[in-house]
Amino acid sequence: MVIARSRLTAAALLVVAVFFLVDACGGAGSKGGANAGTATASAAHFQVSSMLKPSGRTLGVVDDKTPWQYGIVTAFTKEAGRAPDIREYYSSWGDDFDAEGNAFLWRHGQLPMMALVPSDTSLADIAKGKDDAYIGRLADQIASYDGPLALSFAGEMNGPWNSWGPQHAKPRDFVASWRRAHDIFTARGVTNVIWVWTPHVVDSGTTAELRPYYPGSAYVDWVGLIGYYGPIDGIAFSSLFTPTLREIAGFSAKPVLIAETGVAESDDKQAHIRDLFQGAAKAGVIGLIWYDQRKDWPGGKQLMDWRISTSVGALAAFQVESARNDFGHSLKNG
Template identity: 25%
Template sequence: MTSHRVWQTAASSVLLVLGLSACSADPAPSSAAPSPAVCVPRDGSALAPASGILSGVNLDWEQETLQEYGKALGHRPAVVVSFASFPLSSDAAANVEAAFEQVRSEGGILLLTLEPRAGLSAVTSQVTDDLATTADRYNRAGVPVIVRFAHEMNGSWYEWGQQPAAYKKAFRQVAESIHRIAPGSATMWAPNYGGGYPFAGGRHQVEPQTQDFLHLDTNQDGKITGDDDPYAPYYPGDEAVDWVGMSLYHWGNSYPWGANVVPEEGKFLQQLTGTYNGDGGDDRGVPDFYAEYGEDRGKPVAVPETAALSIPGRPGAEELAIKQAWWQQLFDPSIPEEYPQLKMVNWFEWNKNEVEVDAVVDWRSAGTSGIAQAFTADLPDWFLFAEQPPSCRPAP
């Protein structure tokens, strides 16, 4: 059946055409403005727009509210990212609730990034059912949720990294609960860009000759190198995955990273499609992520984290030149026609210390009024914000 989904914004409710299977109308808590009835799509990938790209933000919640960021940028993001340890501790649950309340007030989708810091074995059916129950409550209050579980799992820097068997099992458990209990939500599988794989030297690098090592040795030459597939061993399967995504940053143009340099022309799309061959090395052995997981599998593609490195006080190119060169690649006018599966791009809006470069990096696009004005001025009309939600494609 075909119905309508109500998209709640701070100013008004906008009807979005979606393929839907059921409709609920739970009342909002009395402390908030009443939400309209929220209809539940059969397929969480229906949260992807039929055309255009959802523009989002990874916000440093301790430094800035969603309302403050929207005012600085002049737009309310269509997607808002919140990170949380998983299973949710009491503090993590409180922080997620606070993020939900801000998104409900300002409008948009909550992209909930779950970090299983206690290890993948802690991801049980009970904790995933609890998560899905919370997501369903958010949906019924007018906030769509996309769950990005254990991101950058192909890296060696997180506790869940380079453990393909346990990772896929845990992801499928999360997906089973989400799809059964919170069908208005969706899942996202999101590795790190494969250039530099297998990211040797990290604390959680796979141990030689273990079962995981054998899984990751995709060419079966007894080694794990850049010749092995950095994505496929970690893919949980089409039934479990609604969205696919990739963390993709400009850290500089060559190793060692951390120089204030303008990104090479075309770098963003080349890395997304496995065709990069530049100052950072020849990465043409990296699979075409966009084609394999977006086009071939029919999944909406996201860049859930992106930004361009600028280190204040370090010599090199100016902050605006670096960031503008990167965001203009994200705004490449060829994207809507040539890369129609790209449906979401989220800027990493943090000013934080990065151990990889031993410095505080200002990643922000709205950290100063001058940078924010330049970013806003360059935005194409097909980048979508909460105040201009898109028409969405029907679910199958």
Template identity: 25%
Template sequence: MNISWGWMAATAVAGLVLAACSPAPQAQEPSTPTAARCTVTRGTELAPSSGILSGVNLDWEHGTLQQYTDGLGRRPAVVVSFTQFPFTAADATNVEAAYEQVRAEGGILLLTLEPRKGLAAVTEAVTDKLAGTLDRFNKAGVPVIARFAHEMNGSWYEWGQKPAEYKAAFRRVAGSIHRLAPGSATMWAPNYGGGYPFTGGAHQAVAGTAAHTALDTDRNGEVTGADDPYAPYYPGDDAVDWVGMSLYHWGNTYPWGANVVPEPGKFLQQLTGKYQGDGGNDLAVPDFYGEYGKRRGKPVAIPETAALSVPSRKGAAELAIKQAWWRQLFDAQIPKDYPQLKMINWFEWNKNEVEVRAVVDWRSAGTPAITKAYTADLPDWFRFAPEREDCTPGS
């Protein structure tokens, strides 16, 4: 059953707020490095051989990475930051500040690149300059995964539903990174396909255009929920190092935003194209994990996830909602049954969501009680950042 594109756009809101609303992250200086040169791990080797990398989408405006780490008692293995791309001067400053925080605390920087000025602006000169910056970060001990133009199958972003232009731009980014920043990697990350093609968005593919034809995978003259929401946008195995998908619990039924406990099994059902529940029948959505993780052998990430809790509304308790969701993420069978799932990043924000007309507290570490429950449920296979390396950046 198709659902309103606006709900899916709400998922996208979580992915653009850093670039749109937040000031630069405050830089944190690492301790004085020794004379040893930093170790550069190849970008293609960032996925752990076992277990799953833990990550966080931080609200940089209201806290630092060190504060989050101190509160949780652990250093996340992955830290997410968003930026317009190509960079403005302010964007470049923000990216440098995020890098400095990760350098100080340790871990991988997941840098989400948003081409707000259009895909044509992503030229080879721009991507080569980006790769030079990432290589400098790598040589200072900070691996980077670049998530370019996420949720490109949605209709709410400037780069959305333009499969040919998107794939060409992604390949330019990947070509530069693979050639000039071998300590970095790429990530291809569409939006979950439930509700595709998200009718009504400002950037929906128009009938009669080449884009519309390319998205009509069943060749019936229309783009509907029966068409593949992922494959037309895939840039190719040689360009993609990681695959990812944002999966949030926004509630169980339209219009979304109610304080309700997630249905059992919802997370894995959506990841594998088996969801048919209170939110509708999504059985037409392909098995993302099976196609891109298992068949193509790519490490799979959940770059953003959380469970909606609206403090101003009645309903299920915050802990009941969030704990039910993170326990699905921490299912003991996941490392055994889904070994290609290699990263899960929580969305650590308390913010107004236009789609639900309320402030939503997404955080897993927002209060002592929630933090205590979250940390108590963390599985032993959840990988946190190793000890930070004191080193001199290589040249």
């Protein structure tokens, strides 16, 4: 509220004085300056600390639609037999954060997970601070949403098909840009973000070592792996995920989430679904997020159908194995 000081009565001045006295003794402070690293009063009240080590295995769904496009959740709920615990979506670098849309997801029981994609931005420029103003604005927008957000930045950084992959950016640029964003969020008092580091599994198409891309345990809350069962690399959990899990275990003890996966349509889809859930449960992951759409093979142009409803058998296998292996744990209560 703006007050015309020249016209205040003595009584009004007294009220204003009392207001500022209370504010100085413990009320909310004024919003910080324009500098991206300045703490502001917009910092979220929500604390994700209790959510960092889930006690059960979550089940999620991912697609490229906005949080408001809830059809994927309702369709997945009907087919899977339960609502997803995580709803992942993609956002381009430079886009504003949709606080209302994410709040809508959280109210309906889904932890929002935003995969922030720097398609048209150089990681080296981010690391040098050229986008600090955007990072600061994004941090404030996320803080204004009083709920949790899992945030994945520049996922599949080891994938040569990405504009921020090994052929376009050095590991040190990825690490420096991640840390810069994280530090700005921290400086602005943002407490409602779960930072998810999401490489693609190491396979014939992604041979880069992962350790040089790891920002460090102080900068990562969850490790999120991306990998698909299909005709090129993934036909078993032991060959698709286990080697990467072993590699990561050498430098990180953070909880592991399978952040994006699916099983391509084939005569063996039911068996592959069973293998995925059983292998993931045995590996001790904290959850699994399914890409329930048609999508090109990662790094290629071969169209695959990853949906759980491609056949009666595939759907039954998904329902039975997800329940049998205890995938489905709400994160609403930490």
